[in-house]
Amino acid sequence: DVKVTQSSRYLVKRTGEKVFLECVQDMDHENMFWYRQDPGLGLRLIYFSYDVKMKEKGDIPEGYSVSREKKERFSLILESASTNQTSMYLCASRKGLTDTQYFGPGTRLTVL
Amino acid sequence: KNEVEQSPQNLTAQEGEFITINCSYSVGISALHWLQQHPGGGIVSLFMLSSGKKKHGRLIATINIQEKHSSLHITASHPRDSAVYICAVKLGGGADGLTFGKGTHLIIQP
DSSP states (O other): OOOEEESOSEEEEOTTOOEEEEEEESSOOSEEEEEEEETTTEEEEEEEESSTTOOEEOSOOTTOEEEEEETTEEEEEESSOOGGGOEEEEEEEESSTTSOOEEOOOEEEEEO | OOOEEEEOSEEEEETTOOEEEEEEESSOOSEEEEEEEOTTSOEEEEEEESSEEEEETTEEEEEETTTTEEEEEESSOOGGGOEEEEEEEEOTTSSOOEEEOOOEEEEEEO
C-alpha cells in the first residue's frame, strides 16, 4: 500500500514565522503535489514536482516555495507566514502522468 | 481554464436510498477522479476513469466524454457513506496536478 505521511496533523504559528511542512512517500513516486483546502473553495494546487530538484508552480504559488532534494520528500515552505495562509494543507503523490493520486492525512495550519 | 462543477452541494438521505452525485467540466480531460473525504481530512481515491463505467462494491462511477459529465452512484446507502465526495479532473498529458470541484457533502441518516 502507498503511504504518504505529513510531519504534523496540527500546527499553530505566529505571523512572520518561517514554516516548513514536510511530506514523505514510500512508493518511489516521481510526482508530488502540495494543495491547500479552504471552505467554499475546495482544493487548489500550490506547487508540484515531477522529479528531484524539479518544481512547477500551481494555481496559487504566491507566498510559498518548495524543495525536493530527495525523491521521497517534498517540502512546502512559508517564508513569512500570514493569517491568510491558515488552511488545511494536503500533500499527494502519483507514479505516472495519469495514475491514481494518493493523499497524505493533511496538516491543519493556523497562523495567529 | 477548466471549471469543475458538482451538484448537489449538500445531500441528506435516508439509509438504503440510491444516491447520485454529478460532476461536469468545461474542457477536454485525460482522466476524472472521484475522491472521498471523511471528517478529519484524509482523502481516499475511489475511482479514476477516462471512459465508460467502473464499479467497486456499492459504488458506481460513469463518465460521458462527449457531454463532459460524470456521475457517482451509491446503492443501498449506509451511514458510514457519510462524507464529502470530490470530483477532480486531470488536464492533458502533463505532470501537473488535478483541478477539483468544491465537493458534495453527503449525510446518510439511519
